[in-house]
Amino acid sequence: MPADRLSVTFSALADPTRRAILARLTLGEASVTELAEPFDMTMPAITKHLKVLERAGLVARGRAAQWRPVRLEAEPLREVSGWLQNYRRFWDESLDRLDDYLQAIQKGDPDAGRH
């Protein structure tokens, strides 16, 4: 029961149904019924997945008549990216890639230098 934000984010992402929901939401807002449609799963199961995503701050809910549209909130993914930076140099030890990386930092690449 880790309460830290990164753990909550990672465990929200550790499920293919939830990642598929996020992928769908990159196309725009959707209702719960729409989101549930591709899955062989009951609505309460989807509602639960949405709760997990909402708790992680990965989605936000709106209100329109009897619908509660869901939209993507990618901000927590920025933190994941920041965490990842500490390991980037271990992905591939080859020096030319490391060189690319160092150059990217100097050029002020939006992400390469974050940590």
Place this chain on the structure above:
Amino acid sequence: MPADRLSVTFSALADPTRRAILARLTLGEASVTELAEPFDMTMPAITKHLKVLERAGLVARGRAAQWRPVRLEAEPLREVSGWLQNYRRFWDESLDRLDDYLQAIQKGDPDAGRH
């Protein structure tokens, strides 16, 4: 019980103890006892965490006398990074950042264009 690699990786990362172990391993190989030292937890618990990390391919084990040194294997994190790219444009909608991102792709930044 998701068997897909990304889910296995994300759930391995969804625990602060395991992330701390990975962070320690960026400094170099370590024995199980060394890894366990900072935590108020028994050895079997650490062994279990290591199993989770190993199953995700995030660490590999060696053999040296009665020690089984653990070392970082960051390759699965590259996949995480690849997955993240699909969401990068949502982290911050401001157009100047989007512009940075598009430029980074053109410059052949080692990561900006992967997906």
Place this chain on the structure above:
DNA sequence: TTATTATTTAACCAAAAGGTAATTTAACCT
């Protein structure tokens, strides 16, 4: 061979995760 050190395995437990069916709530439409 016996003892010591490092680590894993086994058996167990409580809590959390992921699902279900059935019921309830909320808002719309006659």
Place this chain on the structure above:
DNA sequence: AGGTTAAATTACCTTTTGGTTAAATAATAA
């Protein structure tokens, strides 16, 4: 008011997770 549609809640079940203690295994050292 009554009916329909959208979604959430409740109660329940099974499996997984994260931890424990106690016992077993592996390699070194005396």
